[in-house]
Amino acid sequence: MSTIDAAGELHQHRTLRSYLASGRAAVRRTATPYRLPVLAAGIVLTAVSSLLPWAKAGVSFTTDLAGDLSAAGLGGHRLYLLLLALFSLIGFTKVNGVRRALLALAVGALVICGYMFYELASGGGGLGAVAIGPWLGVIGSLLLLVAADTTLESPRLVWPPLPTIGDLALIVVAVGGLLALLVIGLDIQAESQFLSYSIAVGAAIAAAASLGANVALRAAFDRYRLFGYFVCLAAAIAFPFTQHGNATWMAVFARVGVFAAAAIGLNVVVGLAGLLDLGYIAFFGIGGYVAALLSDAVFTTVHVHVPFLLVIPLGAMAAGLIGVAFGAPTLRLRGDYLAIVTLGFGEIFRIVAINYTGLTRGPNGIAGIPDIRLPAWLGGFNFGAPHTLFGVLLPFQSNYYFLDIVLIAAVMLIFARLNDSRIGRGWIAIREDELAARAMGINTVALKLLAFGIGATLAGAAGTINVHIGEAIEPNAYQFFASALLLSAVVLGGMGTVTGAVLGAALLIGLPEKLRSFQEWRLFIFGLALVLLMRFRPEGLIASRRRKLEFHDPLEDPAGSLGTGLEEPA
Amino acid sequence: MTQFFQQLDNGIVLGATYALIALGYTMVYGIIQLINFAHGDIFMLGAFGGLWIFNRLPTSLQNNHVVALPICLVVGIIWSVVIAVAMERFAYRPLRHAPRLAPLITAIGVSAMIEEGTRLKYPGAKAPLEFPALLPGGGFSIGGVTISWAQVTVVVVAVALMIALQGFVQKSRTGRAMRATAQDPDTAQLMGVDTNRVIVVTFVLGAALAAVAGVLQGARLGSVKFDDGFVAGLKAFTAAVLGGIGNITGCVAGGFILGIVEVMAIQYLPNGSGYKDLWAFVVLILVLVFKPTGLFGEQVVERA
Numbered sequence: 001m002s003t004i005d006a007a008g009e010l011h012q013h014r015t016l017r018s019y020l021a022s023g024r025a026a027v028r029r030t031a032t033p034y035r036l037p038v039l040a041a042g043i044v045l046t047a048v049s050s051l052l053p054w055a056k057a058g059v060s061f062t063t064d065l066a067g068d069l070s071a072a073g074l075g076g077h078r079l080y081l082l083l084l085a086l087f088s089l090i091g092f093t094k095v096n097g098v099r100r101a102l103l104a105l106a107v108g109a110l111v112i113c114g115y116m117f118y119e120l121a122s123g124g125g126g127l128g129a130v131a132i133g134p135w136l137g138v139i140g141s142l143l144l145l146v147a148a149d150t151t152l153e154s155p156r157l158v159w160p161p162l163p164t165i166g167d168l169a170l171i172v173v174a175v176g177g178l179l180a181l182l183v184i185g186l187d188i189q190a191e192s193q194f195l196s197y198s199i200a201v202g203a204a205i206a207a208a209a210s211l212g213a214n215v216a217l218r219a220a221f222d223r224y225r226l227f228g229y230f231v232c233l234a235a236a237i238a239f240p241f242t243q244h245g246n247a248t249w250m251a252v253f254a255r256v257g258v259f260a261a262a263a264i265g266l267n268v269v270v271g272l273a274g275l276l277d278l279g280y281i282a283f284f285g286i287g288g289y290v291a292a293l294l295s296d297a298v299f300t301t302v303h304v305h306v307p308f309l310l311v312i313p314l315g316a317m318a319a320g321l322i323g324v325a326f327g328a329p330t331l332r333l334r335g336d337y338l339a340i341v342t343l344g345f346g347e348i349f350r351i352v353a354i355n356y357t358g359l360t361r362g363p364n365g366i367a368g369i370p371d372i373r374l375p376a377w378l379g380g381f382n383f384g385a386p387h388t389l390f391g392v393l394l395p396f397q398s399n400y401y402f403l404d405i406v407l408i409a410a411v412m413l414i415f416a417r418l419n420d421s422r423i424g425r426g427w428i429a430i431r432e433d434e435l436a437a438r439a440m441g442i443n444t445v446a447l448k449l450l451a452f453g454i455g456a457t458l459a460g461a462a463g464t465i466n467v468h469i470g471e472a473i474e475p476n477a478y479q480f481f482a483s484a485l486l487l488s489a490v491v492l493g494g495m496g497t498v499t500g501a502v503l504g505a506a507l508l509i510g511l512p513e514k515l516r517s518f519q520e521w522r523l524f525i526f527g528l529a530l531v532l533l534m535r536f537r538p539e540g541l542i543a544s545r546r547r548k549l550e551f552h553d554p555l556e557d558p559a560g561s562l563g564t565g566l567e568e569p570a
Numbered sequence: 571m572t573q574f575f576q577q578l579d580n581g582i583v584l585g586a587t588y589a590l591i592a593l594g595y596t597m598v599y600g601i602i603q604l605i606n607f608a609h610g611d612i613f614m615l616g617a618f619g620g621l622w623i624f625n626r627l628p629t630s631l632q633n634n635h636v637v638a639l640p641i642c643l644v645v646g647i648i649w650s651v652v653i654a655v656a657m658e659r660f661a662y663r664p665l666r667h668a669p670r671l672a673p674l675i676t677a678i679g680v681s682a683m684i685e686e687g688t689r690l691k692y693p694g695a696k697a698p699l700e701f702p703a704l705l706p707g708g709g710f711s712i713g714g715v716t717i718s719w720a721q722v723t724v725v726v727v728a729v730a731l732m733i734a735l736q737g738f739v740q741k742s743r744t745g746r747a748m749r750a751t752a753q754d755p756d757t758a759q760l761m762g763v764d765t766n767r768v769i770v771v772t773f774v775l776g777a778a779l780a781a782v783a784g785v786l787q788g789a790r791l792g793s794v795k796f797d798d799g800f801v802a803g804l805k806a807f808t809a810a811v812l813g814g815i816g817n818i819t820g821c822v823a824g825g826f827i828l829g830i831v832e833v834m835a836i837q838y839l840p841n842g843s844g845y846k847d848l849w850a851f852v853v854l855i856l857v858l859v860f861k862p863t864g865l866f867g868e869q870v871v872e873r874a
Contacts, residue, residue, distance in 0.1 A: 270671075274671065276671055276674060276675075278678075329855075329859040330855065330858065330859060332862075333858055333862060336603075336604075336605045336670065336674055337811070337858055337862070339605070339674055340605060340804070340807060340811075340854070341854065341855055341858055343804065344804070344808075344850075344851030344854050344855060345851070345855070347804070347847065347848075347851055348848055348851050348852070351844075351845060351847055351848045352845075352848070354844070355841055355844040355845055480800070484678055484682070487675070487678070488675075491675055520690065521686075521690070523682050523685075523686040524682070524683055524686035524687060524690065526679075526682060527678075527679040527680065527681070527682030527683035527684075527686060528679065528683055529679070530675055530676065530678060530679025530682070531661050531676050531679040531680060531683070534665060534668070534672045534673070534675050534676040534679070535661075535664055535665065535676070538668060538669075538672050
């Protein structure tokens with residue numbers, strides 16, 4: 001920032017930011033000639049620190065730090081740190097993208113050290129409880145950071161085209177590796193250790209991405225799309241078999257699946273057509289109430305039982321029809337008005353559900369919804385019973401999980417076909433510039449209504465399954481917050497992409513289950529994440545290519561247009 | 571008939587609160603076309619700011635409402651304004667040229683942060699916190715309709731502030747800059763208007779009015795809760811739309827109309843109190859469908 005004073009002198013105002021920048025430049029200038037020694041020292045210090053004791057003996061901790069940190073040795077947090085240090089050996093090579101990779105690893109190591117430092121000092125009696133390990137670890141990872149900062153900027157690494165077998169192997173390794181990482185992570189009991197693990201995994205994935213792994217993976221997926229989907233499906237089906245009959249995570253993932261399906265539906269509305277729907281959860285709830293009322297639940301008000309195979313289309317249709325009826329008059333509104341009106345609709349749904357006690361039993365809700373039972377000609381399969389397959393006990397929740405997979409597959413298919421069609425292009429045109437789209441002869445009202453209706457229908461279908469998983473329905477589960485949660489799943493994962501919506505739902509529903517001590521802070525962190533995301537990566541974790549260009553105009557922002565390689569074709 | 575006038579009185583008081591909050595929505599929308607979703611929470615923050623200082627006052631001052639009320643108002647205003655300015659600076663300003671969806675989603679995030687931050691600061695805030703009854707007690711009666719001094723205070727303060735705001739926007743130099751920015755920010759900037767400053771001023775004014783509404787509402791109802799702002803904010807937004815968003819006079823009228831409609835609906839419709847929060851949304855949808863420019867709004871030109 002600069003101003004010109006009365007005498008016409010130009011003054012540079014020194015802000016905190018400028019001080020930080022000049023400090024960084026000074027460090028970089030001093031360290032550049034010694035880049036390799038600094039790197040070596042960083043790796044050695046970090047690695048050594050992970051072998052040393054981290055806590056003074058005899059100190060008891062309030063947090064579960066997993067394992068005895070006062071002994072020398074390796075385990076938990078320190079293992080992840082060691083791995084990051086070893087990965088940093090990549091810094092000695094001169095491949096493209098090594099700077100960003102090293103940066104990611106160094107930041108990961110620093111965050112783990114800092115976090116452990118905090119846990120040790122706050123949970124076990126101040127700095128006195130901290131042994132030599134963390135100090136060395138912090139110094140080591142700081143050196144790594146300096147080494148990364150002195151590495152020359154280079155373009156992202158581009159992999160040579162792989163032979164067919166290489167592409168296929170890459171897909172299998174990547175998907176299988178992610179599944180393995182997930183299973184290992186879920187097995188970690190201590191929360192603090194899980195946090196270190198997540199940080200390490202995040203840093204490692206970011207490093208792999210800067211080395212071009214994701215671009216190569218994307219290319220492989222583009223070439224062998226069917227095979228890719230098949231591998232993903234296989235991994236999804238394999239997941240319950242890794243849980244050894246343990247129901248905890250199957251219950252969570254059954255919910256994740258339903259929400260993921262609903263999030264994909266919302267993605268049609270928000271991501272493709274650009275209509276911000278803040279009352280989306282109402283359609284989810286309408287499907288839920290239809291299913292609850294037609295299931296002959298214990299606390300039902302209507303004593304009918306309709307087979308579930310019929311209930312899904314009925315719930316979907318009810319939600320879709322109401323969506324169209326509501327959308328027809330309101331979709332003429334401009335974007336932000338629409339957001340508020342849909343929010344109002346969501347609240348209207350909830351208030352009616354609370355007060356229309358004759359049908360919904362009001363705030364008490366309808367409890368005792370029976371498990372789904374398929375008709376006899378489909379084997380009379382009972383979703384409420386555990387099954388044993390290949391000698392592995394599958395708790396009953398996995399039945400719903402498998403049903404979710406079927407639903408998600410169907411929703412993905414619908415999404416992909418729509419996205420690639422004339423309709424999808426029409427939506428994108430509307431999203432970019434509605435006036436121009438109309439001028440080009442697109443029937444904007446009809447297309448918007450279609451998007452809204454399809455979104456509502458998909459939500460309704462997901463809602464019917466959801467109440468069977470939860471075995472009860474009550475209006476206050478369908479508050480604005482639930483809509484905001486779904487919306488953030490879409491935004492976090494990446495607007496306009498299927499994988500993004502699934503990833504977002506998994507992160508937002510699954511992570512809080514693992515990080516229980518953050519329960520209190522959950523909503524606050526969620527709000528903060530939305531703000532930061534919109535500020536720094538508005539296209540989401542897995543961005544659609546088109547969307548990314550929209551947020552980062554290559555003419556204005558040449559650096560951003562290089563892409564991170566995590567894009568999905570629009 | 572007495573009952574009708576009694577409810578009319580109640581509706582006017584409720585409407586005054588809505589109108590005060592709605593002004594913040596309407597001014598911000600008028601200038602940067604942003605639905606500041608977190609504005610309702612700024613209203614709530616005002617009440618919590620007032621409560622915070624009240625609990626720190628010496629007992630003698632706590633009992634002296636004539637002194638305590640202004641102190642609570644001032645601290646409530648300061649608290650709301652600080653948060654609103656920070657929110658503008660760090661959340662909205664960086665997104666000024668981003669696609670429209672981005673600031674709206676940011677606003678939802680900011681709203682969640684403010685609500686949750688308040689709840690975490692006051693672990694008891696899941697239940698309503700008691701707010702001191704700072705407004706004058708007692709009242710008088712005209713033809714069977716009881717009007718309390720508290721209600722009179724609320725309406726008088728609200729109307730005085732609205733008139734002051736209208737004067738500021740119409741007469742002052744900054745007010746003229748605000749109107750210019752609302753019409754065309756780029757041209758206004760070329761004419762030497764510091765639009766960033768104007769936007770900050772807009773947020774400050776809106777937050778201050780909302781804070782006054784928050785403290786008055788808390789003092790009148792005797793309690794505050796961390797999520798008070800959500801529904802109040804939505805209703806105030808409805809009031810702003812009803813009057814024609816961007817239009818200050820319309821916004822005030824919209825607030826009063828909405829307050830009266832809500833109170834009457836509770837009184838005269840079956841299960842009115844159960845559906846009490848519903849009417850605002852019904853009004854909102856009806857207005858947007860049949861007269862999107864609002865009752866007093868002029869045709870707004872779509873701006874890219």
